[in-house]
Amino acid sequence: MKRIITVIIAALLAASLAACTGPVKPAEPTDKPVETEQVTDAPATEEPTEEPTAEPTAEPVVDNDSYYTKLEVGIPYEADIDLDGAPDTIVINNVREGEYDNDYTITVTRACAPDKPLKYSMTHCYDVFAWVLDCDKDDNTLDVVFSYDYDSDDWTCAAIRMKADGSDLVNFEDYMAIPEIPASFSGEQGFVTYTRFDILGTHDLSAYFTVDDSGFVFAKGGEGLTGPFSVYSYPVYEGEDYSTLTLLREMEVYPVDENGQRTGTRTVPVGDTVTPVLTDGESFAVVRLSDGTLAEIDVEVTTGDDWGIFINGVNQDEYAEIPYAD
Ligand SMILES: [Ca+2]
Ligand SMILES: [Ca+2]
Structure with missing residues (x-):
């Protein structure tokens, strides 16, 4: 005892x-x-x-x-x-x-x-x-x-x-x-946040995030998610669809299949339109072309005094009138 x-x-x-x-x-x-x-x-x-x-x-x-x-x-x-x-x-x-x-x-x-x-x-x-x-x-x-x-x-x-x-x-x-954090919150799916980016115009984006030792991180594997972000437009300008851009310069894009895999390249001509759909906020965006095709573009974001957003090495301002919020 x-x-x-x-x-x-x-x-x-x-x-x-x-x-x-x-x-x-x-x-x-x-x-x-x-x-x-x-x-x-x-x-x-x-x-x-x-x-x-x-x-x-x-x-x-x-x-x-x-x-x-x-x-x-x-x-x-x-x-x-x-x-x-x-x-x-x-x-x-x-x-x-x-x-x-x-x-x-x-x-x-x-x-x-x-x-x-x-x-x-x-x-x-x-x-x-x-x-x-x-x-x-x-x-x-x-x-x-x-x-x-x-x-x-x-x-x-x-x-x-x-x-x-x-x-x-x-x-x-x-x-x-x-x-909001829905009643069905799960660590795996994470919680919904809004965040804002200036890629192809200023947009509020909704995204699933979770937290770990490194801070806020994208929640991976949430059901029904097609990418880290789903985009919807921030009403910067009046208009029916303010997120659609008419190209002033031709743009090289990569059409993707239903799994998001690139299937080739395509050149969108001047005067045609692109509408942003998804982005990771730093390296790529998915745009919808005027015929409904989804295509990826490579994006580079520079910060500080050299701030700029570049598509195929060209400042995005050269491709279209970009609607920025202040
Ligand atoms: Ca825990
Ligand atoms: Ca305790």
């Missing part, structure tokens, strides 16, 4: 030491990282906020095949971000309120490091939307993903998660917006 007690104490000690120290893989950690019933009924706080900023929403968890919870401003929320068995706290506070101009802070505090919360500030925002997700069932963290918008309809997407070595929380951000 004594021996058994000793073993138990040793195990408890090991567990407590391990709590904040590294990529501790809990025994059965990732499939169901958090007790979902804990969070479906009420905000997970013992002392509810005195003045609920909205109805105590807490309709948070929609857990299909991946963990997914929407957060509400002003309501502290518990989830085991570092999967050490102790619930951690996530809260978004509106620290300065204006009609269209708010400052928010999101704070993630691990139970094992109460004196080292990670705070992320958002200033001059219209709004903020946030979720706790499990983007990768096989890593040692849940992901706090949030999106806010501010002046001139600009957006930022940010995330807080554990470092790969499990030692601390980190955050990263990117120029994107998350309009």
Whole structure:
């Protein structure tokens, strides 16, 4: 008996030491990282906020095949971000309120490091939307993903998660917006974002993203996805179809088959049209030709003082009147 007690104490000690120290893989950690019933009924706080900023929403968890919870401003929320068995706290506070101009802070505090919360500030925002997700069932963290918008309809997407070595929380951000994360969220498919590119005109693009140690990354393998992006036009100019460009210079393109494989080359003559359909934002775009054929073009994007978008080595401005947004 004594021996058994000793073993138990040793195990408890090991567990407590391990709590904040590294990529501790809990025994059965990732499939169901958090007790979902804990969070479906009420905000997970013992002392509810005195003045609920909205109805105590807490309709948070929609857990299909991946963990997914929407957060509400002003309501502290518990989830085991570092999967050490102790619930951690996530809260978004509106620290300065204006009609269209708010400052928010999101704070993630691990139970094992109460004196080292990670705070992320958002200033001059219209709004903020946030979720706790499990983007990768096989890593040692849940992901706090949030999106806010501010002046001139600009957006930022940010995330807080554990470092790969499990030692601390980190955050990263990117120029994107998350309009919604559907109830069917899965780490494999990722979540929908809007992002904006200037290839063949300024376009908002919707894309499936997920997060990993390197930041926001394209989610691969989502069902029904024909490429990393599906494009729809940003209404820069008036017009029936402002994304269709009439060529001022002939353009060499690569028609593709239904699998996206190039089948040859074709030259689109001056006066004919191309309409952007897909792009990876950096190396290629798919355009629809006037006869409906889909074709790829090679794209090169240069940055800094030499900013430019080049198609077959030629600045895209030479091919057509390109509708840019400011
Ligand atoms: Ca924890
Ligand atoms: Ca995970």
